[in-house]
Amino acid sequence: MDQREPTVTTHALEVNPSPVPRARPAWLTVLIKHRYRYMLILPGLLYILLFRYGPMYGIVVAFQNYNGFKGITGSEWVGFKWFIQFFEGPDFWRLLRNTLVISLLKIGLGMAPDVVFAILLNEVRGRVFKRVVQTLTYMPHFLSWVIIYGIVLAFLATSNGLINQWIKELGFQPIPFLTSNDWFRWVIVFSDIWKDLGWGAIIYLAALAAIDPQLYEAAVMDGANKWRQIWHITLPGIRNVFILLLTLRLGSVLDSGFTQIFAMYNPLVYDSVDIIDTWVYRAGIVENKVSLATAVGLFKSVVGLILVVSANRVAKKFDSQLW
Structure with missing residues (x-):
């Protein structure tokens, strides 16, 4: 009898390990x-x-x-036709000069009063007096420039303004504050500073409230007077806020305040306060040169973006050397 061992076919079993779950990004x-x-x-x-990026x-x-x-x-x-026309136009340098001068004057003369006022207000111990002063100083921020111009007109009008009435009573000739190129630019700058003084101080007051009171206590124990405390504790404590606001304002250096100037200026002072925005209004709305006005607006936006990025990098690079 033929006894044969049965042939057993062995199939290699492929064991598939359970898939490893993917790590989430x-x-x-x-x-x-x-x-x-x-x-x-x-x-x-x-x-x-x-509403911001869509209209771009x-x-x-x-x-x-x-x-x-x-x-x-x-x-x-037409490509860059309108850009070239604006850059080569007779008004370009005058508009750029007026815009930069007014903006830099507002930044240079306007930021320091906000800081000083916030520090002075922070030192007031009477809560009621402090709140009353703060309310009265930031209230003008909510007034429109038309109302502000009415106030300015009441004080500075050549014929019957209060200031010129005093000047005439002293025996001098009235000063044409609102129609003179020598004076009107300063009216624009200082009216803007006055309007936003209290509002700008609010941000610094918030920064001052975040400073650790123990730092002042330690300074008093070390014999530091109030000026030393302000220089070594208060100002460094609001430094970052100041740099941030300066960076933001540098980004809008070509925005000199269209609403303010448009409400207050007149053809007699075009040489000193006619800025890019007011020129764009006349070109784009009054004269219906839409493409030209859009080209100038795009130019402003690109310059503003470059200034913000540059100022931010410079501030970060030299932050440790500023104080």
């Missing part, structure tokens, strides 16, 4: 962890995307000979 982990916070941010983010499509008008009947898609492309 770091950004997705953060998004899930803080999902409720991002949900609160979402409405503001959508607003910015729709219209900047293509700066490179077109825009025709309102043909629209953006049907208007003729």
Whole structure:
């Protein structure tokens, strides 16, 4: 009898290990962890995307000979024609000079009073007096420039202004504050400083409230007087806020305050206070040169972006050397 051993076929079993779950991307982990916070941010983010970035499509008008009947898609492309026309125009240097001078005067003369006023107000111990002064000083911020101009006119009008009445009573000739190129620029600068003095101090008051009181106590124990405390504790404590506000204001150096100047100026003082924004209004709205006005607005935006980025980098680089 043929006894044969049965042939057993062995199949290699391939064991597939259970798949290792993929690690979540770091950004997705953060998004899930803080999902409720991002949900609160979402409405503001959508607003910015729709009403700030969405309209940026219209900047293509700066490179077109825009025709309102043909629209953006049907208007003729002209490249950098309007930029060249503005840069080579007779008004460019005058507008740029006026814009920069007024903006730098507002920054240079306007930021220090905010700091000084905030420090003085912070030293007041009477709460009622402090609140009354603070309320009275930041109230002008909420007034429109039309109302402010009415106040300025009541004080500085050549014929019947209060200041000129005093000057005439002293035997001098009245000063044309509102029609003289030598004076009107200073009226613009100081009226802006007065209007926003109290409002600007609020931010510094918040920064002063965050300074540790123990630092002042230690300074008193070391024999430091009030001036030393301000120099070595108060000013360094608000330094970062000051740098931040300076950076933001440098970014808008080509925005000299259109609403203020438009409400207060007149053709007699164009040489000293006619800025880029007021010229753009006349070119784009009054004369219907939409493409030219858009090109100038785009130029301003690019310059502002460059200034913000540059100022921010310089501030970070030299932060340790500022004080």
